[in-house]
Amino acid sequence: MGIVLYHLDASPPSRSVLMTLKALKLEFEIKPVDLFAGEHKKPEYLKINPRGKVPALVDGKLQLSESRAIIQYLINKYAKGADKALYPDDPDKRVLVDMELYISEIVFEAFLGLNPPAMLLKGEKPSKEKVEAVQKCLKDINDRLEGKQYLAGNTLTIADFSSYASVVFIKILIDDMGKIPNVEAWMQRMQKLPYDDEVNGQVMKKLAVMLQEKLNPKKQTQF
């Protein structure tokens, strides 16, 4: 059996794995997991990921969860030539990627704090505190990007996939991301990746429309 990704297209950790699979041009199968139908808590899925979360990735006998571990594994196992720069072997470079991968969990947690399902399904607005927590995260990313093209230096790495997957979703959830020109330039760079639209762009457009209809039916959606 080849690689199978258990995926939810809205999920940031899931999209970071999909970006890595696409970056490596690997062959794989996608099995969508419908969280809204509770598929992630059904016994069949819990056999694959006992924590009942997406993503999960099966590769032969390996059953993996935790997006950061999965994307590190994919590079360790499959990256060749120039793709190895996505998670460099040099310990002095690799540690910078690891650092950013750990920080990307904080960005994801701040994103979850906005309660995206409540926003998208019930039109609930997040509290000022939650929005400020997200803005603080974005400001921190902006500071760390100063003088650099990507989070771990001037080369794209899996750390960019991990944070970017949350930041693109945050962009449609909050009106004011703050003054973050480095983040905006970084996002434009990420948008040029040949797989960005397929992995992130299309689903974000769909979710932005959904959100618009719930929160503010009269306002036109801008992309």
Ligand SMILES: N[C@@H](CCC(=O)N[C@@H](CS)C(=O)NCC(=O)O)C(=O)O
């Ligand atoms: N640390 C995990 C987080 C995974 C996660 O929280 N996924 C969410 C979707 S974005 C999920 O499956 N939530 C369902 C639940 O917690 O019940 C990772 O990076 O893979």
